[in-house]
Amino acid sequence: RKEVEQDPGPFNVPEGATVAFNCTYSNSASQSFFWYRQDCRKEPKLLMSVYSSGNEDGRFTAQLNRASQYISLLIRDSKLSDSATYLCVVTLSGSARQLTFGSGTQLTVLP
């Protein structure tokens, strides 16, 4: 079983749509959780950390369910500039500085 699993997509949505991405992780001792964004052939960039209480940053909302080992990202009112690959990232217990990446979910926002 993969350590971090994501639906690869692609997700093609019209501008203004709401889109949700899901991610599951296999190690119940995982400590920290993040969503990164990666544009084509560019470096990953931190979008937001994910906390157990859920957190929001503008149009982006992240949720964590430790019991189900499940992380989600919701993007509201999607913009053309949101087109990218969204990477679910966790750290594993005992490897606090080692990021473990999912394969990513590709999003294309259409005009």
Added chain:
Amino acid sequence: EPEVTQTPSHQVTQMGQEVILRCVPISNHLYFYWYRQILGQKVEFLVSFYNNEISEKSEIFDDQFSVERPDGSNFTLKIRSTKLEDSAMYFCASSESGRLEEQYFGPGTRLTVT
């Protein structure tokens, strides 16, 4: 805004050759990392480095790989004898305190082994 830089942006080398990938982390950062991403695949951790020594390394980081901070600014990844399967994008990252939220990635070096 300070940023991590990497050189070269693209390196082409023949199988069996040694390559050195260079990174200049953000100046006040203390923790340094290398990741790689084979085309079409996920980003994979290679190694972390702090206080002039390796903190953690993955299974990928075998004896062919080494890292060094030769001076106060550069952080290098050396691959001693490149293989075809080493072809990938190599990302350097740095963080100030070791808190992962603060890990900043460089633009990457694309390594092509022929």
